[in-house]
Amino acid sequence: MSRIFNDIDVNSITLCVVSRAHNMTVRFISDTFTKHLFWLLSGVLLFVAIGWWGYSAYQVEDILTRQISLRAEVQSQQLAHTPSLVAAVKNHNAQQVTQLIDQFAEVSDADFITVSDKQGIRLAHPIHERVGLPVMGGDIESALDEGKSYLSYASGSLGPSVRYISPIFDTNNDVIGMVKVGYLLDTVETWNSKHLMGLVMFGISIILVSVVLAIRFSAYVKKNMQDLEPWQLRQALVTQQGVLQAAHEGLLAVNEKQQVYVVNESAKKLLGCLDCESNANLSEWVDSIEEFTLSGEDFLDRLVRINGQNCVMTRITIPTSDNEPKSAVFSLRASAELRALSDTLSQVGGYIENLRVTRHEYQNKLSILAGLLQLGQHEQALQVVLNQSRTDQQVLDKLKPYQKFPQLSGLLLAKLLKAKERQVEFMLPDDGHWTELPPRLNEEKLCSIVGNLIDNSLDALDGAASPTICLNMWRTSTEFGLSVTNNGPEVQSSLEEIAELGYTTKQESIEHGIGLYVIQSMVDSANGHIELDSDEHETSFTLYFHAFEEERC
Numbered sequence: 001m002s003r004i005f006n007d008i009d010v011n012s013i014t015l016c017v018v019s020r021a022h023n024m025t026v027r028f029i030s031d032t033f034t035k036h037l038f039w040l041l042s043g044v045l046l047f048v049a050i051g052w053w054g055y056s057a058y059q060v061e062d063i064l065t066r067q068i069s070l071r072a073e074v075q076s077q078q079l080a081h082t083p084s085l086v087a088a089v090k091n092h093n094a095q096q097v098t099q100l101i102d103q104f105a106e107v108s109d110a111d112f113i114t115v116s117d118k119q120g121i122r123l124a125h126p127i128h129e130r131v132g133l134p135v136m137g138g139d140i141e142s143a144l145d146e147g148k149s150y151l152s153y154a155s156g157s158l159g160p161s162v163r164y165i166s167p168i169f170d171t172n173n174d175v176i177g178m179v180k181v182g183y184l185l186d187t188v189e190t191w192n193s194k195h196l197m198g199l200v201m202f203g204i205s206i207i208l209v210s211v212v213l214a215i216r217f218s219a220y221v222k223k224n225m226q227d228l229e230p231w232q233l234r235q236a237l238v239t240q241q242g243v244l245q246a247a248h249e250g251l252l253a254v255n256e257k258q259q260v261y262v263v264n265e266s267a268k269k270l271l272g273c274l275d276c277e278s279n280a281n282l283s284e285w286v287d288s289i290e291e292f293t294l295s296g297e298d299f300l301d302r303l304v305r306i307n308g309q310n311c312v313m314t315r316i317t318i319p320t321s322d323n324e325p326k327s328a329v330f331s332l333r334a335s336a337e338l339r340a341l342s343d344t345l346s347q348v349g350g351y352i353e354n355l356r357v358t359r360h361e362y363q364n365k366l367s368i369l370a371g372l373l374q375l376g377q378h379e380q381a382l383q384v385v386l387n388q389s390r391t392d393q394q395v396l397d398k399l400k401p402y403q404k405f406p407q408l409s410g411l412l413l414a415k416l417l418k419a420k421e422r423q424v425e426f427m428l429p430d431d432g433h434w435t436e437l438p439p440r441l442n443e444e445k446l447c448s449i450v451g452n453l454i455d456n457s458l459d460a461l462d463g464a465a466s467p468t469i470c471l472n473m474w475r476t477s478t479e480f481g482l483s484v485t486n487n488g489p490e491v492q493s494s495l496e497e498i499a500e501l502g503y504t505t506k507q508e509s510i511e512h513g514i515g516l517y518v519i520q521s522m523v524d525s526a527n528g529h530i531e532l533d534s535d536e537h538e539t540s541f542t543l544y545f546h547a548f549e550e551e552r553c
Contacts, residue, residue, distance in 0.1 A: 038215060057196055065188065069151050072110065072183060073181075076149070076181040077149065080166040085168070088100060089168050090170055093123075112125075114179070116144075121133070123177065137155065144167065148167070151163075166178065249333050253327060253329050261278055271332075310334075312333045369381050438545035439548065449482075449523070452518060453519065456516070460488035464489070475547070477547065478547050479547050480544070480547060485540040486538065530542070
């Protein structure tokens, strides 16, 4: 049993070690994309370097072999035509042949030079004791029998070699012997190694440079990928597209070349450019590219007019380095949406202001009633209650003609109380009011128009003597009319000038300069027009709307 458990423990430990080694190897090789890229580039460059080195080594060896063969051939041919050597071979004078060959060997780089007679008996050999013995190698028959000169690879008494064999002819052109000049293959390999050593060093240098380049290139790719993996980049891109399409606002990214390179569907719908493509010039998207400038400071909620409609624009510059092109993201919202929200907030603000004024007034009344009751002046207390009731009823009676327009009634009630608090007389028409709305004007827009005109009048009457505001509404067979008149100072500017976005005469202009611009926009959208009449006695804003929808061709 103990042996079985020991075997199990050994196997478990072996599997654990192998598994951990495999995991470490996988983690080291396949951990990140940059490591993949590094190993891939290193492998490719190493493969190219090995291929280049192998081809270069082959070429060096081939060239060296050809040079050695040429040397052997030249020396062999030269000796075969030397007259003194020919005479000594013809006379079978081995001593003289040896002397001549020894003298030639002193200035030659050949490993051996041998000479034999017609029968293949050595007349000269590097090892003198072997003179007189038959030539070994079995490759001299063609030279002695057929008189051929040729290169041969054979193994002789000195070992494997490459040698050139040339026949020796006498004056009658008969073969009398042969001369063999050779280089041992060991010598060839030594020379080849010397030449290849430079290639080896150069190849190692190439491999090291390739590794360094692979590391630098992998680091460059990693830096430009924001240190993210491909799957993370893909996830970020998909998330970005989802965020873009989920945003209710229109979003456009514009570069310094005035090209739209990112846009969502909301922006396409808002600008009316459903068929426009990304990377197109900005002029293909909008009619006024001046609003999309990249210069200056970023801005928030700027009212602009683009492609014939009013929009609220915000610009956020994308941070880049000094050598990268500048770009910015523009968000667009239809100003109608903001106007609707603003109108709702204005109504809520009006109700709150109404409650504040009413609370303040009734607190004073209650204080008066409490004092009268404590003093026992019951009749006077009753009279105060009746007077307040009649006053409230008069206000409600003034608003009764507007009962078909509950939002407008609430607005006017708030403005009446606000005017009363500022000691401004606010007069409403007793008759001739509207019983219906113009075709292209809804109650929300009407409340926004009337509220802005009354607020402007209240601001204009600040500090005026006997301040008065008069609201008139009438209807004819062809048009609806509405005017707001005050007896404030004369307006010196034209209607076009004061209706521009941002125009204001107030010192604190952060939240001003929008009202008349909004009024003008709403009147235009309702197919109406506005007139301004102002002199030293009174100022009147008059609005006209068509009673019937105009037919379109």
